Amino acid sequence: MSAPVQSLLREPWPDLASQREAATFGIWIFLASELLFFGGLILAYAVCRIGHPHAFMAAARETDIVYGTANTAVLLTSSFAMALAAQASEREARPIVIRACLAATAALGCAFLAIKGFEYADDLRKGLWPAGDFALPEPGARLFFALYWVMTGVHALHLTIGIGLVGRLTIRGGGPHLRLRDNPQAEVTALYWHLVDVIWIILYPLIYLPGRAG
Amino acid sequence: MSAGPSGAERPRPLPLLRDLSVWAALMGLLALSCWAAYWPLGPITTAIGLGIAAIKAGFVAAFFMNLKRGTPLLRLTGLAGFFWIAILFALTLSDVLTRL
Structure with a gap:
């Protein structure tokens, strides 16, 4: 076995293919549990919305659809860059190609957080924090915005962790200690990133789209 | 699944065209769901939004997360x-x- 492959191999795996299979299986179990975590929040949203349909429409109309749609586009594009990085790693492309795709992914993740920051600032200016002097009269609107802050906040936390993981691969991949070609870490990081994207895809129509017509 | 280290000597090309098509489809679906939110269709608006989201999530899972060949x-x-x-x-x- 060649020395570079040896440097990627961890106990107790006999070869890289088994290690890759186990790592991918492990991250998929983690992703399934993450789906359940966000599933609980979305269920809370569903139950509250069934109880307060008109307040949820009115509250969702107050969210900023421009920021929301732009951020969805940014995150979908970041997933595209991440998929390229993982495929380049798997296909033993030149490390500079893998690192460029990873850097683009992390940069788009940072752009998402920056846009979200501007949106949060606007929300606070409009009095959409569900406490004290909340801007909307309907009682159910507070429920919507409580869920809005929790769901988007937890999602942003996940994305921040993702940026850390991708950034680590980008930076350390340039040094002698981390080989990006054929590295299972690239695939595992990619799968996590895509899940964070998938969760946003589902949150987008729940948060930004209701109550726009009429 | 990848076929192991068989491509070590001759790296396979990146499926750039496929990835770009998936990305373009995702952008198109995003634009469609944003536009559809303004159609006065009443209660099925949410169903349309979630339906398009499910298609988008399916694209990401199948092509970017490799479930299609998983x-x-x-x-x-x-x-x-x-x-x-x-x-x-x-x-x-x-x-x-x-x-x-």
């Missing part, structure tokens, strides 16, 4: 998450919706 074990693991979510929603909503 082993049955990986597909089952992903499906297990949805199976438990289905139980979570079915049991809760069967209570909530019958109290209306």
